[in-house]
Amino acid sequence: MKEKVRSSAKGGVLPGFEDFTVYSDVRYLPVGCHPAYLSEGFVGVCTGGSAVLDIFSVRRRVSKDDLVVVIPHMFAVLSEKSDDFAMLFFKTSYTLFMDVLSGMCRPTLDFFFYMRQHYVFTLVESEVERFRNFVHALACKAGSETGHIRRESVILLLRVFYWDIFVQFKKEAVRGGIRYGHKEELVYKFLNLVTEHYSTNREVSFYADKLCISPKYLTMVVHDVTGKSAKECIVEHTLLEIKSLAFFASQSLLSRFFRKHTGMSPSQYREQAHL
Template sequence: MYDRLLELADKSVSIDDNFAMVSGSINLFEQECPIHTDRNYIGFCLSGSGNVEINLKTITISKNDLFFIARHSIVFNKESSDDFRYVFFSISPEYMKDLLNDLRKYPPVFLANQNKPTLSLKDEEMEQLMTIFNLMWKHMEEEQNEHQRDIVKHLLCSILINIHRLADRNKNILESISRKEEMVRKFFNLVFENFKEAKDVSFYADKLCVSPKYLSSLVKKVVGQPAKECIDYCVILESKLMLRSSCTIQEISQELNFPNQSFFGKYFKKHTGMSPINYRKSYLK
């Protein structure tokens, strides 16, 4: 079913910097250290399996799995089987925004669920999506013309609408994006861009023209955690990533804009139960 895509291992096609299609294998997926993602990724596992760490949480991607990695995630490939093969889309924030504007009737809410960023598909469901993927690839390989961009975009929209349908049937979690959910999305975008400098809910509430109390209750209603906990989560996640590097604790506290190293140490211990030094030691064991 996937012979042509398997033959394309470790190849990619793109129209511009906003959108690319990649057919990968274990070799392409190997990493020496975690990376920050600056765009969104939607992928499909064709064979084998791989254990991937997304925001310090390990998930297993297996054959026929759809997976999504959101922008601003921290990703690290831990281990993969020798026959691990996959294809994925690489989508810039600008292009994703453009797509979502065209898909208001079919909001891909599943793609925002990073607590479980995979969805298992049946053989026939996977075959249907890969048929469209294959067609998109062929159009991407053609010489650029006035119709190419629109054709590719509409085929991609077709895949996203199908993802909406499959997630709705399998998980029953999809619903229309309300104005409140849109505000929460904007909140997280602001947090990802500003958490190093701004760690108080009031900063983000001001940006969104609401009160801190309203924002915190709204975020908790939508994602299950208050706004402050979401901010702290991003700070701690970044702290842990930097503690896995060669940066000194002083450098980390400065990078994250803490008043001093002592203040950073107390903050980190409050949220993790251990000091930065002990966390680093536990990681190096």
């Protein structure tokens, strides 16, 4: 695997590799002020200030000594961030995250729904210190080992961390605290497919075929769960991804960029979703 050489810790980034890196600068968080599906997950402790984090429709305020655990493919936005907001955190790719989970359990939809609700935990001082030591151990392994050994070392350490969360999830499941139906499961699979294929496939029929259902039924189910049509979800995700590619100082700059890549303005593109 090709190594990415990172800057020193003074720059807010510790040594890492393609699927994993430790940071102390919130500018590197994979979640921003625009709602988007996250291709990476992150875990960190707030070391100062505060911010409001939304995962789908679940809003949490993150304050000092709060632990935040966000897995990949969550729909997230970070808002109301204070000027002194700070975190010590690490990011994991979707591939690495699934490799971590696969050695512990078979990932299921109910675990995904559990993590939508339970992603902020308040720690006591001793727990914060243990987390700092844990992150330091991860950074040492990510920076000192080489190749396959380095990646496996990080995976083994991450399994220790996620195992505690998985145990809490199983306890909640036994109590019957996690509920979802067939429609929610279908929408979850649809949104994951959109995240994976939106750049090359933007027709509802493509996703309906992947799910072995009719486009009409997919649109109905998505609307029942989200309040939007399947086409609107695809369009909105495409718009959000384009916005996240670069910073636009004005709406006119975004419109020109969007027209260049799609042949139409954002408003025209949205209108197509209602045809």
